[in-house]
Amino acid sequence: MQLEDDNGNLIAFEADPASPADDQRATEAGLIVVREVLQLRRSLPLQRVSSCECRPFRPGADDAEFLRINNLAFEWHPDQSGWSQQHLAKRMQEPWFDPLGFLILEENEAMVAFCWTKVHPATTKEPALGEIYVIGVDPVAHGRGLGTEIVIAGLEHLSGLGITTGMLHVESDNTAALHMYDRLGFTVHSSHRWWALPGSPVPSTTTPGVPT
Numbered sequence: 001m002q003l004e005d006d007n008g009n010l011i012a013f014e015a016d017p018a019s020p021a022d023d024q025r026a027t028e029a030g031l032i033v034v035r036e037v038l039q040l041r042r043s044l045p046l047q048r049v050s051s052c053e054c055r056p057f058r059p060g061a062d063d064a065e066f067l068r069i070n071n072l073a074f075e076w077h078p079d080q081s082g083w084s085q086q087h088l089a090k091r092m093q094e095p096w097f098d099p100l101g102f103l104i105l106e107e108n109e110a111m112v113a114f115c116w117t118k119v120h121p122a123t124t125k126e127p128a129l130g131e132i133y134v135i136g137v138d139p140v141a142h143g144r145g146l147g148t149e150i151v152i153a154g155l156e157h158l159s160g161l162g163i164t165t166g167m168l169h170v171e172s173d174n175t176a177a178l179h180m181y182d183r184l185g186f187t188v189h190s191s192h193r194w195w196a197l198p199g200s201p202v203p204s205t206t207t208p209g210v211p212t
């Protein structure tokens with residue numbers, strides 16, 4: 001994405017992966033970073049076992065509870081907030097969707113956390129990547145170690161498939177998640193940055209109203 005005003009002046013652009021040359025270009029145009037999403041990676045398996053007794057997601061039966069927790073946990077998120085049944089259904093129709101890799105943690109028979117994983121097959125440039133695609137804990141249960149344990153369970157699932165590189169995306173200002181991933185040994189692999197004029201709104205990767 002790149003935007004110019006009527007006079008051809010650069011007013012917004014994005015780069016993934018972002019480089020120092022992109023920063024320089026932004027500075028020269030008077031633009032600031034308005035959003036940054038980090039890609040973190042770590043080798044698998046972890047030398048740690050999850051205490052979670054998770055079960056796979058049940059399409060249909062679990063939809064409403066997943067959407068409730070997702071929309072509470074990600075209320076502030078530019079892409080992941082305000083999900084509808086349509087957003088979920090679209091992903092469940094993707095060829096990569098596998099309910100066995102979509103882990104659900106319950107307490108007293110009620111969902112409290114989920115960890116949805118996604119496998120990216122190896123390419124000529126990249127090894128197979130096991131992604132922690134979406135992970136969320138019901139806000140009433142935050143800070144009890146559930147997020148950490150369900151991420152470990154997700155990584156165990158991925159390494160059980162023979163994947164040796166774990167990967168995820170996280171907003172650079174998501175302090176809680178960054179702390180959790182740092183403790184789990186993830187490090188920054190690359191950065192996706194958006195620059196715009198000061199005061200510009202935070203960009204979403206989705207078009208409003210269209211589930212992507």
Ligand SMILES: CC(C)(COP(=O)(O)OP(=O)(O)OC[C@H]1O[C@@H](n2cnc3c(N)ncnc32)[C@H](O)[C@@H]1OP(=O)(O)O)[C@@H](O)C(=O)NCCC(=O)NCCS
Pocket residue numbers: 073074135136137138141142143144145146147148149168169170171174175176177179180183
């Ligand atoms: C990120 C999230 C999953 C963490 O779940 P959680 O169950 O609260 O996390 P844990 O209790 O396992 O805590 C993990 C670590 O993060 C720390 N932590 C938790 N919340 C924190 C916060 N708000 N600020 C700083 N550190 C925090 C904990 O102290 C713990 O650190 P420690 O291991 O050094 O003690 C949860 O906050 C959440 O659902 N957030 C919204 C969705 C989200 O951001 N998902 C990740 C997107 S990539």
